[in-house]
Amino acid sequence: MQFDIAVCSYQGGRDYNEDNVRYFERNGVCVVAVADGLGGHGGGQIASALAADTIADAFIKDPSLDAEYVGGLFQKANREVLNAQTQTQKMKSTGVVLFIKDGQAIWGHAGDSRLYYFADGRLAAQTLDHSVAQMAVFSGEITAGQIRHHEDRNRVIRAFGGSEQLKTEIAPRLPLNRGPYAFLLCTDGFWEYVLEAEMEQDLTESGSAQGWLNAMLKRLESRVPDDNDNYSAAAVYVFGKEYV
Numbered sequence: 345m346q347f348d349i350a351v352c353s354y355q356g357g358r359d360y361n362e363d364n365v366r367y368f369e370r371n372g373v374c375v376v377a378v379a380d381g382l383g384g385h386g387g388g389q390i391a392s393a394l395a396a397d398t399i400a401d402a403f404i405k406d407p408s409l410d411a412e413y414v415g416g417l418f419q420k421a422n423r424e425v426l427n428a429q430t431q432t433q434k435m436k437s438t439g440v441v442l443f444i445k446d447g448q449a450i451w452g453h454a455g456d457s458r459l460y461y462f463a464d465g466r467l468a469a470q471t472l473d474h475s476v477a478q479m480a481v482f483s484g485e486i487t488a489g490q491i492r493h494h495e496d497r498n499r500v501i502r503a504f505g506g507s508e509q510l511k512t513e514i515a516p517r518l519p520l521n522r523g524p525y526a527f528l529l530c531t532d533g534f535w536e537y538v539l540e541a542e543m544e545q546d547l548t549e550s551g552s553a554q555g556w557l558n559a560m561l562k563r564l565e566s567r568v569p570d571d572n573d574n575y576s577a578a579a580v581y582v583f584g585k586e587y588v
């Protein structure tokens with residue numbers, strides 16, 4: 345398989361950037377990680393770097409798409425963040441990671457950093473936030489579309505560094521048989537300003553990962569307020585042999 349990957353990470357209207365994006369690709373093996381440090385806990389930029397680096401580095405050295413193995417990588421990253429915490433700096437981070445090997449993909453996440461999966465130009469699946477707002481959707485209080493404006497949209501219930509045993513969510517393995525396929529991994533500072541239908545439209549009209557990402561960034565930057573959050577994303581195109 346071949347990959348076309350474009351990434352971005354911006355400070356936005358904040359004093360510094362607590363997001364981190366990492367990706368590695370070698371011999372058909374690919375890992376992409378997007379992490380968002382939680383600003384209210386101090387050291388968010390350290391926590392997001394630890395989470396993204398720990399998972400990406402471990403996978404590229406010893407890649408496996410076994411769900412138990414992937415879950416173990418998340419636990420390893422969680423321990424790294426916990427070990428870096430101090431009495432005055434309880435750093436935490438959300439995160440979402442895509443793993444690809446041997447024509448198959450698997451992904452996992454903790455918190456409200458999201459992954460969107462597109463097949464044939466259409467949104468086929470997306471992660472569900474580990475947040476108070478998502479719980480309100482499950483209980484019927486609000487619709488999924490109302491998460492973007494919910495007063496508790498930034499209150500996450502799972503994060504690296506949040507507890508001794510991180511409860512992660514790992515998707516089933518996905519065969520990438522035909523393609524091309526597309527994935528978008530992004531922090532809440534990104535997806536809050538780009539609607540899913542717009543992600544589809546920009547994907548359809550773009551011929552590359554960078555073009556797709558640029559089109560979405562144009563929408564976002566026309567909408568964000570002056571004090572907007574950090575925003576980061578990774579756009580990933582995956583091509584099978586018949587498209588190379």
